Amino acid sequence: MAATTGIAQGPDSTARTVTTPTGAAERPAGRSGPRPRGGRGPDGPSGSPADRVLESTRNRLRFLRRRFWDTLPARLRLLRTAILLLTAACAGLLVISGLAASGTWDAISGRHAPRTVSAAGLNLALNDMDAQAVNSLLANGNAGKGRMAVPYDKAIQLYDEARRSVSRELRTLAVAAEDDAQAQRTVELLTDDFARYQEFIGRALENDTRSGGKAAAVDDYRNANDLLSRRLLPEARSLVEANDGQFEAAYAAERADLGAQSALLLALGAALLAALVLLQWYLARRFHRVLNPGLIAATVCALTAVVLGTQALTATSEQLRLARRDAFDSVVALSRARAIAYDANAEESRYLLDRDHRSAHEAAFLAKSQSLYGMEGAGLASYEPQLAATWQAYRRDHHDKRFTGEFRRELDNITFAGERAAAERTVEAYAVYQRDDRTIRSLVAAGKEQEAVAFCISWEPGKSNAHFGAWMTALDEVTGINRGAFDTAADDGRDAVTGLLPWAVAALLAAVVLATLGLRPRLAEFR
Numbered sequence: 001m002a003a004t005t006g007i008a009q010g011p012d013s014t015a016r017t018v019t020t021p022t023g024a025a026e027r028p029a030g031r032s033g034p035r036p037r038g039g040r041g042p043d044g045p046s047g048s049p050a051d052r053v054l055e056s057t058r059n060r061l062r063f064l065r066r067r068f069w070d071t072l073p074a075r076l077r078l079l080r081t082a083i084l085l086l087t088a089a090c091a092g093l094l095v096i097s098g099l100a101a102s103g104t105w106d107a108i109s110g111r112h113a114p115r116t117v118s119a120a121g122l123n124l125a126l127n128d129m130d131a132q133a134v135n136s137l138l139a140n141g142n143a144g145k146g147r148m149a150v151p152y153d154k155a156i157q158l159y160d161e162a163r164r165s166v167s168r169e170l171r172t173l174a175v176a177a178e179d180d181a182q183a184q185r186t187v188e189l190l191t192d193d194f195a196r197y198q199e200f201i202g203r204a205l206e207n208d209t210r211s212g213g214k215a216a217a218v219d220d221y222r223n224a225n226d227l228l229s230r231r232l233l234p235e236a237r238s239l240v241e242a243n244d245g246q247f248e249a250a251y252a253a254e255r256a257d258l259g260a261q262s263a264l265l266l267a268l269g270a271a272l273l274a275a276l277v278l279l280q281w282y283l284a285r286r287f288h289r290v291l292n293p294g295l296i297a298a299t300v301c302a303l304t305a306v307v308l309g310t311q312a313l314t315a316t317s318e319q320l321r322l323a324r325r326d327a328f329d330s331v332v333a334l335s336r337a338r339a340i341a342y343d344a345n346a347e348e349s350r351y352l353l354d355r356d357h358r359s360a361h362e363a364a365f366l367a368k369s370q371s372l373y374g375m376e377g378a379g380l381a382s383y384e385p386q387l388a389a390t391w392q393a394y395r396r397d398h399h400d401k402r403f404t405g406e407f408r409r410e411l412d413n414i415t416f417a418g419e420r421a422a423a424e425r426t427v428e429a430y431a432v433y434q435r436d437d438r439t440i441r442s443l444v445a446a447g448k449e450q451e452a453v454a455f456c457i458s459w460e461p462g463k464s465n466a467h468f469g470a471w472m473t474a475l476d477e478v479t480g481i482n483r484g485a486f487d488t489a490a491d492d493g494r495d496a497v498t499g500l501l502p503w504a505v506a507a508l509l510a511a512v513v514l515a516t517l518g519l520r521p522r523l524a525e526f527r
Contacts, residue, residue, distance in 0.1 A: 075282070076279075076282075076283075076519060079275060079278065079279045079282070080279075080515065080516070080519055082275050083272065083275050083276060083279070083298075083511075083512070083515050084512060086268055086271050086272040086275060087272060087302070087508050087509075087511055087512050089268050090265065090268045090269060090272060090305065090306070090309070090508055091505050091508045091509070093261060093264060093265055093268065093309075094265070094305075094309050094312075094501050094504055094505055094508075095501075095505065096261075097257075097258070097261045097265075097313055097501070098312075098497050098498075098501040100254070100257060101254065101258065101313075101316050101493070101497045102494065102497055102498070104250060104254040104320070105490055105493055105494050105497070107250055108247060108250060108251070108320075108323070108324075108490065109487075109490040111176070112243060112244075112246050112247035112250060113247060113328060113486065114176075115173065115176045115243040115246075116240060116243040116244045116247055116328075116332065117331070117335070118169050118172045118173055118176070118243075119169075119173060119236060119239035119240040119242075119243050120240050120332065120335035120336065120339065121165065121169050121335075122165075122166060122169035122170065122173065122190075122236045122239070123233065123236040123237060123240060123335075123336075123339040124335065124338050124339040124342060125162045125163075125165035125166045125169060126162075126166060126194075126228060126232055126233060126236060127233070127339050127340075127342035127343040127346060128158065128162040128165075128342045129159055129162035129163055129166060129201075130224070130225060130228055130343075130346050131342050131343070131345050131346035131349060132155045132156070132158040132159035132162060133155075133159055133201050133204070133205070133221065133224070134221060134225075134346055134349040134350055134353055135151065135154075135155035135349050135457045136152055136155040136156055136159060136205065136208075137204065137205075137208055137214075137217055137218070137221060137353055138151075138349055138352060138353050138453050138456075138457055139151040139152035139155055139453075139457055140152055140208050140209075142211065142212075142214060143208070143209055143210055143211040143212070143213065143214075144209065148453075148454065148457070148458075150458075150459065151457045151458055151459065151465075154459055155457070163198070166194060170187060170190060170191055170194065173187050173190075173239060174187045174191075180242075182242070183239065183242060183243075186235055186238060186239055186242075187239070189231075189235055190232065190235045190236065190239075193227060193231045193232050193235065194232065196227060197224050197227050197228060197232060200220050200221070200223045200224030200227065201220070201221070201224045203217075203220040204217045204218075204220035204221040204224065205217070207220060218353060218354055221353070221354075222354065222357075225350070233343075240332070240335075240336075244332055247324070247328070248324075251320060251324045254320060255317055255320060255321065258313050258314075258316060258317040258320070259317065261313055262310055262313045262314060262317075265306065265309050265310055265313065266306070266310060269302070269303075269305070269306030269309075269310075270306075272302050272306075272511075273299065273302055273303060273306070276295060276298055276299045276302060276511075276515065277299065279295060279515075279519070280292055280295045280296070280299070283295070283519075292518045292519075293518065294514045294515065294517045294518020294519070295514070295515060295518040295519070297510075297514045297518075298510075298511040298512075298514035298515035298518060299511075301507045301508070301510045301511035301514060302507070302508065302511040304504075304507045305504045305505070305507035305508045305511065306504075308500050308501075308503055308504035308507065309500070309501065309504040311496075311500060312496050312497060312499075312500035312501045312504065315492075315493075315496035315500070316493050316496045316497055319489045319490075319492045319493035319496060320489075320493055322415075322485070322489045323485075323486050323489035323490055323493065325413075326413065326415040326416070326482075326485065326489075327415070327416075327482045327483070327485040327486035327489060328482070328486050329409075329413060330409075330410050330413050330415075330419075330478075330479075330482040331479060331482045331483055331486065333406050333409045333410050333413075334406070334410060334475060334478060334479040334482065335479065336406055337372055337406035337407065337410075337475065338472065338475055338476075338479070340368050340371055340372055340406065341372065341430075341468075341471065341472065341475070343368055344365055344368035344369060344372070345468055347361050347364045347365040347368060348365060348437060348440060348456055348464070349456060349457065350364075351365065351440075351441075351444075352440075352444070352449070352452060352453050352456060362380055362441075365380070365437070366379070366380050366383065369383060369434070370405065371405055371406065372405050372406050372407055372430065373387060373403055373404075373405045373407050373408070373427070373430065374403060374404040374405040374408075375387065375390055375402065375403050375404075380441075383434065384431070384434045384435055384437070384438050387403075387431055387434055388431060390402040390403045391403075391427060391428075391431060394411075395424075398411075407423070407426070407427050407430070410423050410478065411423055411424075411427075415485070416481055416482070416485045418481055419478060419481050419482070422474065422477045422478035422481055423478045425474045425477070425478075426471065426474040426475045426477075426478055428474075429467070429470050429471035429473075429474045429475075430471050432467050432470070432471070433464070433467050433468055433471050436455070436463075436464040436467050437464075439455060439464075440452050440455060440456050440464065443455065
């Protein structure tokens with residue numbers, strides 16, 4: 001067969017294979033030789049696995065860009081998705097914040113505050129019970145001979161009331177301590193020690209009914225008072241501090257959370273508003289429409305939601321601060337002052353009953369007075385005159401710092417209507433009581449023991465116990481103002497959560513619906 005050479009040309013072809021004498025087909029010009037390794041052939045990439053992975057990643061990115069960004073519908077859908085996600089984040093944050101704030105208010109007003117008040121009430125009732133026990137011993141005379149009937153009956157009545165109060169508070173605290181092992185142990189110790197205390201007081205009162213039994217009664221009372229001062233009162237104060245500490249921890253944690261949540265809501269809200277404004281601008285630019293009513297309404301709803309949500313979180317935080325710092329801090333200080341007042345009043349009676357330890361009781365009375373209204377360098381003889389002078393200085397200038405103590409703590413935390421006047425009446429009633437104390441000690445110094453006892457424990461107008469009652473009435477008034485303010489703040493804090501946050505979430509849902517409806521006609525143009 002004859003060999004052919006060259007490339008046959010035809011109208012329908014570009015190049016034809018030339019047959020060689022051996023019958024092998026030659027490659028067309030420009031396609032000869034082996035294909036280089038690592039290059040790109042007509043069927044796809046070749047080379048190392050890393051090159052193939054890189055090329056695959058590039059292909060995916062190109063696909064995602066074409067799907068979500070290169071076309072106008074893709075960009076609109078991307079902005080819509082961003083708006084939906086930001087709205088959901090804002091709504092979720094508001095729901096979580098509202099549930100947490102409601103839980104905190106429930107814990108504070110339903111657990112922490114009542115437990116602290118119960119512990120403070122226990123401390124007060126213990127001091128009151130002891131004061132009435134010693135008053136009954138003073139009023140009974142010698143086995144009932146020479147008994148001061150009205151003071152004695154009043155002391156026995158108040159002793160029984162205080163004893164029932166202690167039992168009631170112990171039961172309340174025992175129930176409250178079920179989830180706290182340390183508090184439960186403290187309540188158990190208090191219950192055991194209280195039973196022993198009642199045994200000592202019972203023996204003292206029984207011995208006092210026997211002729212010549214006053215000395216034995218005083219010894220039994222000393223044992224009871226020693227148990228009270230060394231164990232019962234420290235244990236009661238530890239419960240006050242523990243429960244108040246739990247309140248403080250819950251308060252600090254929730255205030256920090258509310259601050260962080262407010263900042264996050266503002267950041268998410270700003271991003272949501274920016275996305276809505278960007279979408280509005282993009283539609284106006286690409287579709288030559290000035291405004292999109294649906295997006296305008298959605299933007300207004302989103303702005304409303306952010307404002308309402310921020311206002312709710314800020315108001316809750318402020319009411320929490322008011323409830324704790326302005327109201328309950330004063331309640332704790334005033335409750336502590338009331339317990340100290342009863343203990344100081346008992347020290348006066350102990351001073352008259354226990355003649356062998358009068359100097360110790362005088363020192364204890366001065367220490368308790370200083371904890372209520374402290375003045376540097378004031379002794380028992382100079383305390384009342386210095387009190388009068390420093391109080392007059394304070395009335396002229398409320399920034400005068402010449403005294404300290406529980407009363408000062410309250411006077412430096414005046415917040416509510418009528419609180420200052422009530423607090424000042426309390427200090428003025430206290431000053432009257434301190435003048436009575438000087439009268440009692442002057443009568444003792446003059447050898448008028450019976451007159452001193454009568455003046456000390458009598459409830460007649462103008463006598464010491466009557467003035468003590470007026471002091472406690474004034475103290476209760478200012479405490480009541482702060483307790484009422486605490487309750488009001490708790491109610492307002494809950495209202496901020498339940499009243500504003502649901503509207504904020506509803507506004508966010510409306511923003512989602514309006515944004516979706518406003519964008520739907522534009523996307524429909526590309527179908």
